Amino acid sequence: MSTKIDISGYRGTDLNIEFTGTIAGSTIDLSGYSVSGHARFQPSYTGKLLDLTPTIFSGSLGAAYTSGLIRISVPAATMAAVPVTQGKYDIEIWNAAGTTATGLFAGKFSMFSEYTF
Amino acid sequence: MSVKIQDVADEIWREIGEPSEVVVPSIAFWLQTNVGKLNSLIFGELSLNKQDLEIPNFTEDQKAIFKLMYLEYFYNKKFIETTGAAGTDQILEVQTDSHKVRKINKNELSKTYLAAKVNLQEEIKRLVNGYRFNALIPLDVPGDDTIAENEVVEST
Numbered sequence: 001m002s003t004k005i006d007i008s009g010y011r012g013t014d015l016n017i018e019f020t021g022t023i024a025g026s027t028i029d030l031s032g033y034s035v036s037g038h039a040r041f042q043p044s045y046t047g048k049l050l051d052l053t054p055t056i057f058s059g060s061l062g063a064a065y066t067s068g069l070i071r072i073s074v075p076a077a078t079m080a081a082v083p084v085t086q087g088k089y090d091i092e093i094w095n096a097a098g099t100t101a102t103g104l105f106a107g108k109f110s111m112f113s114e115y116t117f
Numbered sequence: 118m119s120v121k122i123q124d125v126a127d128e129i130w131r132e133i134g135e136p137s138e139v140v141v142p143s144i145a146f147w148l149q150t151n152v153g154k155l156n157s158l159i160f161g162e163l164s165l166n167k168q169d170l171e172i173p174n175f176t177e178d179q180k181a182i183f184k185l186m187y188l189e190y191f192y193n194k195k196f197i198e199t200t201g202a203a204g205t206d207q208i209l210e211v212q213t214d215s216h217k218v219r220k221i222n223k224n225e226l227s228k229t230y231l232a233a234k235v236n237l238q239e240e241i242k243r244l245v246n247g248y249r250f251n252a253l254i255p256l257d258v259p260g261d262d263t264i265a266e267n268e269v270v271e272s273t
Contacts, residue, residue, distance in 0.1 A: 008142075041146075041149070041170065042150075045167075046167075047167060047168065083122075083123070083169050083170035083171070084122070084123035084126065084141065084142055084145045084170075085142055085145045085146050085149055085170050086140070086142035086143045086145065086146040087146075110140055110142035110143070111142050112140075112141060112142060113123045113127065113141065
């Protein structure tokens with residue numbers, strides 16, 4: 001079951017979010033996993049609001065991927081094209097073979113407008 | 118120039134007093150997913166552009182009706198919240214020694230929300246009638262210069 005976390009983005013502003021994946025209080029060892037995540041307007045909506053392009057990275061707490069850290073980093077130019085709405089997103093990790101997906105985080109994705117452009 | 122959904126959502130949010138429990142994106146989502154309801158009311162053919170989530174050729178008149186529709190939804194939601202199980206509060210006042218605590222009577226609150234909702238429904242009806250009247254296009258404008266069928270026109 002994914003952890004529910006609502007996130008927000010602003011048009012024309014970099015989106016930088018870091019998640020820590022844990023199971024029963026312990027960080028997940030993400031070695032050998034890949035990660036993906038999309039935000040959509042509605043579940044069956046064909047186009048994506050945003051490809052969150054999450055990446056697994058090594059933090060200061062542990063070596064390699066044992067820190068369970070996942071980073072979302074979307075540049076301002078990409079964010080400027082995302083329409084103002086409230087969609088949903090989720091982030092899932094895939095095993096090395098790409099056959100098993102596990103949902104880690106999910107929630108609302110609120111996109112706010114900008115006034116400086 | 119077409120009215121933008123994000124601007125309508127922003128207007129609504131400000132007009133309802135910038136409440137913390139509602140955000141502009143959630144209003145925008147409601148507007149984007151209720152275009153069909155607006156179409157049914159105004160006999161319109163508006164549709165949501167799947168790319169930018171905007172409504173092409175969305176006019177100021179249509180915006181006025183759409184805003185009221187959202188407000189009706191908003192107060193209906195408030196009404197449900199105060200009448201539902203979570204809104205029930207049987208203790209209205211607690212008094213002990215010299216201290217007294219009086220709570221908000223949620224029953225009265227729900228009546229206020231219901232009244233606001235009913236008022237908005239009436240307002241929507243008025244606006245929709247006005248919109249439909251303005252949108253009418255006459256099929257024929259008869260005048261005294263028309264020539265009736267089988268009428269003989271003498272040339273001089």
